[in-house]
Amino acid sequence: MGPSPDVAQTLLEGTARDQVFQRELVALIPHLRAFARTLTGDATQADDLAQDAMIKAWDARASFQLGTNMKAWTFMILRNQFYSDKRRSWRSTQLDQEAAERTLVAVDDPGAPLALDELRLAMSMLPSEQREALILVGAGGFAYEEAADICGCAVGTVKSRVSRARKALQGILETGAYDRDGRGAGDAMRSILADAERLSAVR
Amino acid sequence: MDERRKGTAPLDEARLRQRAIGVKLRQMFDDVVNEPVPDEFLEILRKADGKNGEG
CATH class of the missing domain: 1.10.10.10 (Winged helix-like DNA-binding domain superfamily/Winged helix DNA-binding domain)
Incomplete structure (x- = not known):
């Protein structure tokens, strides 16, 4: 199961632990945004998704072992969120249609x-x-x-x-x-x- | 490094195309990674942090 975690980090508790966790999480935000953008294909939806995933990760911080791969862990949270959102809006194809049209409009920008x-x-x-x-x-x-x-x-x-x-x-x-x-x-x-x-x- | 197309064997051409797609794919991803993070993200995190309190 991956490399063994940094021993010093596993000993952290309480506020100190939260601070380390938060610093790492903040550093991952740009990557979460990029992954969300490729999943949704829409910048606004992507940022909503990335924010949801970020909060989910923060709320679940106690279950994360510091020193292990936080990027993979947060990407997994984001991906699960994406598919559960998708299932929920299964019938609202209207939204998907609008997103697709926005994407096409963006693509037709001659300056891009x-x-x-x-x-x-x-x-x-x-x-x-x-x-x-x-x-x-x-x-x-x-x-x-x-x-x-x-x-x-x-x-x-x-x-x-x-x-x-x-x-x-x-x-x-x-x-x-x-x-x-x-x-x-x-x-x-x-x-x-x-x-x-x-x-x-x-x- | 400088492996230019010489014989243009079909396999080389296919590999070249795949590599080009790979380069662009990374660029597409990195473009977003390099965007400034909207303030909203940090605000939301700060709010969530405050909710849990410190004492």
């Missing part, structure tokens, strides 16, 4: 950087379990084992989801199989390749 919008849109077309697996491993910096813990599934399942997500994403980007008019197939992949090359040249 092209490749990222195409990627965002393509990501939103993936099944959520593939999307979350790819984000955790491909962008969140988690090992397959940690991602499996967060998603509550087997390591092999995460691996296959990540691999399917990568293939699907490439397929969508290459064929331009997303909802956007006036753009030829393959343009998205071209701009992503060009952008990635430019980025790695800068480094």
